Structures are given as C-alpha cells and as structure tokens.
Amino acid sequence: MQDIISMLIGVSPILVMVVVFYFFLIRPQQKRQKQVSQMQQNLAKGDQIITIGGLHGMVDAIDEDTVVIKVNENSRLRFDRSSIRSTTQQEQA
Structure with a gap:
C-alpha cells in the first residue's frame, strides 16, 4: 500500500x-x-478573404473543393477551399 x-x-x-x-x-x-x-x-460569393499565402481578394465563384478569387478587374485565381485562412470585413464606402 x-x-x-x-x-x-x-x-x-x-x-x-x-x-x-x-x-x-x-x-x-x-x-x-x-x-x-x-x-x-x-464561404459565399462576394466575401473578402485572405489566403494562407497572404493573397487578399474577393470570392468570385465557389465549387465544392475550390474557390475562384477575384484579385482585380482582370485577374481571377483558383485556390483550394482549404487555403483560405480568414474572411475580412471591408468597410462600405
């Protein structure tokens, strides 16, 4: 014991x-x-997001596993959904 x-x-x-x-x-x-x-x-279309790599943009289209991010008027990039780090709230002017 x-x-x-x-x-x-x-x-x-x-x-x-x-x-x-x-x-x-x-x-x-x-x-x-x-x-x-x-x-x-x-995530929804129009959300302001930041990727893991630091890219800032707006969600332009969403698929099951991918997201198309609109960076400026002429640039759209396709990322995996898992590479989105956060959403941001942009002030409406």
Whole structure:
C-alpha cells in the first residue's frame, strides 16, 4: 500500500503537466481549427478573404473543393477551399 501511494506521488507531476499541456495548447488549437473549418464551409460569393499565402481578394465563384478569387478587374485565381485562412470585413464606402 505504501509503495502504491509513493508511486502515485511520483507520477502526479507528470499527470499535472499533461493536463496543463492539454488545456493551454491542444484544446485552443482544436477550437481554432474548428472555427477555420466552419468559416471555409460558409464561404459565399462576394466575401473578402485572405489566403494562407497572404493573397487578399474577393470570392468570385465557389465549387465544392475550390474557390475562384477575384484579385482585380482582370485577374481571377483558383485556390483550394482549404487555403483560405480568414474572411475580412471591408468597410462600405
């Protein structure tokens, strides 16, 4: 009985570190990934977006797995939906 208690006391710092690691690193990352996935599924034509590579543009067309981004009047680029990092709200002038 004494051996079991001393073993639990010896292992408890490692268990505490695992729990802290989960709540401060793993869980927030999972929540962020879920938000990004939701945003990518809810993209609509006309949304202002930023890609993972930093390209700013407007969604011109959406397919199941791809998005056509209008960069300026003459340029349209096709990206995978998963390469969209975020949407931005552009002020209406």
